[in-house]
Amino acid sequence: MAPKPPTAVTRPPISDSSLVYVPEDVVEGYQERIETGIDWTLIELGAQHHRRKAINREAIPTITFSDGLINKINRGYLKGFLDDTSCINLDQQWEQILPATLWDNEKFATDEGKILFNGINCLTDDLIKLIYKAVVTGNRDTLWSELKMAEVLRVNNEKITELDVGLLEFKKLVSLNLCGNYIMDIEPNFIPPTLRALELQANHISNINSFVESLPHHLIYIGLAKNLLTDESVDAFSRLPFNLTVLDLSDNDIYHLDPLLDALVRLPNLTSLYLVGNPCSVCATYARLILMVLPRLKWLDSRQVLPTDRSLEPYEAHPDDLRSSYFYFTVFRVMSAPQPPKPEKGATTAFHVELELPLLDVERRKFLLYRRYESLTEILAPPEEEEVEKAISTVLRPSTKALSTIKGIDVDEASSNASNVYDHLVTKSSRVINNFTTFESNKIQWAKVMNFQEPTVKIFCPDLFALRNTFRSVITVNLVYSIVYAKSGKTEKKSSHALKMPTEQRVVLASIKCTLRNPDWTQPSQHFHWDDSLGTDEAIHWGDRDLAVIQYTQAPVKVVKGKPEADPATSSRQLPPENLTCHFGFGIETIRAS
Template sequence: MDETRPTSEIPSPKNLNVHHWTSEEKIFKRKEKILRKIEPLSIPLRSALLYRLSRSFLGSFLKELNPNDIQDFLNNDNKWQILNWELRRYSKQDVKIINTRNCFIDDCYGLVEKAVTNGVEINLKFLESKIRNLRLDCIFVKKIDDCLKKFEHLKFLSLCGNYIRDIPGKFLPRNLEFLELFDNFIDNLSTFVKKAPKSLRHLGIGRNRLNDDSQLHLLGESRNFSQLISMDLSDNEFCNLELTLKSLGSVESLKSLCLEGNPCAVVSNYKTDVLECMPSLLYLDATEILDNDRISSENTQTHPHVVFHCFRILGLPEPPRDKKSVQTIHIEVNFPLLRMDSEGPNNDSAEEINFEEKEISTNEKNSQESLLTNKKKTSTIKNKTKSRESKSKSTQSKTKAKKSYYTIENEDINEAKHTKWYKSQRKPWSKKIEFDPIQINDDYIPLSSIRDTFRSIVPVRIIYLKFAPDSSKSKKSPNSKKTNTNYSKINEVGILSPQEEEPEEEILKKITLATFYCDLKTVNWSDKTLDFYWADHPRMGDRALRIDNGSLLDLDYNLDSTKKARKVTQGPETEPEKAALPHVLTCQIGFGWNR
């Protein structure tokens, strides 16, 4: 993942309560708009194949693209000499472009060289007997025709990133073993199953429009898939896990299955149900299944609940001491999709698209006015930037002290009450502040909304509160028990939902110490959480760093800053070295669900 990111992709503070897709998800969402624009066009596979051939080394040799040229040894040899002379003149950047144009088949250069040397006529019939791997990705294919049926030696076919809605099995090569159709618009498998090649070993239909009504059961009923060992159905719209597994259970040869990214894959007993129905699987969601994974879990809950973990806050300076008030730190996180679904139907996707279109239209209308105002402001901005640069240089040279977080202007408390963020328990300041998980217990949230939440940008903020102590609790009865309710407001499950009304209290000061964003993705069944690391450092900015390997929960820190950590070398078992506390504000969090 790139460390740099355009500021336009990061939600502004005013839009923190609005749902935002991740940059990867926006790419897939834009394809729906493109499909509407090219709806009148008919782009068959043959046209796409000829277009890709025309931009490759074969473009000047292929008879179908050059019908007026004579196909003989002298003519082809002259073209070959000219081609090599031009290749020697290209720069390194041009060579990269040429390689990308010729990578849709294996060794395109060598294929042309052998044909010219042997004096073979270069046409589609020649390619039908030579091509074994073909990649026609992202080339606007909408319709599958019979142009590839005669490619008898074709083993690998990739049609990713196109606009295919239906793929008839009768048009596919008979010896095809690997078929990849990721990121298309296929919504039904009935025509594909009929007369599909029996040699197929991998079928990839991830990121399509398949759902519970897409005739998936025909795969198991058909005899054409006896050699199928790998299937990718990820990022579709399968909601009924039991029905999906029942449809695939009869495919006995299947060893690898990917259902990650479907609404049915977020249920609590996902892994257990899949392995009980399909015990012959060796890989689930591109993860190897070990012997320990086959032990059934005792989770009685069926509906998933999103869980937010704040493992620890480190490097936060101590707030100014005030004996007359109580000072606490807590975490707030916002899941707009979950909040909106609990109040009503989920129309967030449509609302966001309309919001983006309105924003674009208003920007176009006001473009002329903005240009005029920007010209007037350029002179003042230059003066301000010069003064800021001089101030920043002076401040950096004067002191190396820690950043003061508690001198920020107090926020409007009444305005914050209208926002429905999920809040953690309140904790007093310490060098290492740890929180209990926040679990959203709402069985009415659709599975698709939970899935889409892990395709979104989620804002997280660290809040400092200063409030007057409760006078009613100062006089304790003799039968009262000690509790931790001074710093936490927790319900029976240990979480605080955004709909709960907070007890009336006199908040003297509220400061948002930090706000950062997390680009979520689907959590694999073998991982408990999807972890993020954020630090208040200029190089990191407002986006948290996603930890793809390992867990932040297992980290341990040395709280004694005066003593250096030492390795224990004596004995067979050595204690791991504790990490030193960071010098800047650091927050380590994780997202997951109960399973």
């Protein structure tokens, strides 16, 4: 029997997609308007600050490698041992000053302070041993000599803008860390020939053409993450040293995967590659294509490549799968929400989850191509009679608790799980015009465990920058309870005194912030847990664990005789929690090996 032909895949057109289309009459500055009002993660805010420095290079003073080295030494405990003008000798520094400094940091510094202290004093490995050799000889020059024979050197976060001849004084240097500086280019003559590992993460490098061919031939690691690399710098990667085994290009702006792989395929010893955080890393066929083109690759984005990750048969990626993907948001479950009171006759109640995804919102983008960000929400002027109606409505529609009192019913008896949160319903205003989309789940009735349609939100994303940047933001998810009242009858409509009652009221039971991370090609989505006992609106990232597989039941969990009781934290079947609890997932479409 002949094999069945592959199922045809229907793909939305990309060229005319609203997320990438830019009309000719667009108002200048639209990209800035689109990215205004985004709740960026702290990591992204720091990265944006660093990138703005690169744009305004004129404001950055020139600091050479030698200047940065001295600055780092002067900020750490090494300074006292190298200062010829100090009135404290080496023995006093070793026996009194250094122990007191280390003890003070260990006992009294905050966690952030300890990180800062260790960062300043990490100039090389075994720094204490180098200091001890100088103390034994009683000669400060010995410490300088020993330091310049070090194999590892870290001069990071010192605002260095360029290298100089001082770097060549380190004759045995094997590993050089220059992360977190302002280096835009590297003078080839100042690269030590003994280097095997070069870390240049978080600098201002936009192209490596000027120094790629001057890198030592036995270099096996180069880190270029968090720089300004784009598709224009891709060709130069093919000229990296032949022996290179680890290449870190993560968190740059490389968009097209095909030309990048054409360059990397010329590195025969490459076994570890980092591309996460680039726009190309969120395309649908990202991992599958890389693992086919680079068969020697053992690690991709810190994840070990398993035999099952590779396709057994040749795979040819569809061009659209290299330029787009789908964004998914899933509500796995909402549990133990307070039970609402019984609604009035004719009214219907429901729960739903809603969120805004501004960078993936077509309506918002179309609006901001021409209009100011401040105009996203517009409020129409109220009719003259609205204020009167509002006052009368407040009198005639008392709170749930008041209605229960009138009817002689104790609200606590009506629902033991009800919360006074339902006494704060707000009328949905028809005067508010939002020029953006609020993405909503399906609406369901209350239950101890509420399950929603999966995926809750699915968005086609032909703009890989917008998709990548969405995972650099904080998404707020709202759990909403709403009540819709029956419309007035014909008799009531004819009366001139008929009151226009609110058609819908709602209350937000929980507003939850999910700090997204870069997608992981080995996982379909990243999961978040939140419950009201946390005392914060920030959800917990669930790491590599899978919230979707957990099953909850209101029936007692049976324990098999003779077997130990399952741990509730790891058991796939457990009782619902008593606290209001929400489980969410955010992910992208990934074409996996078959």
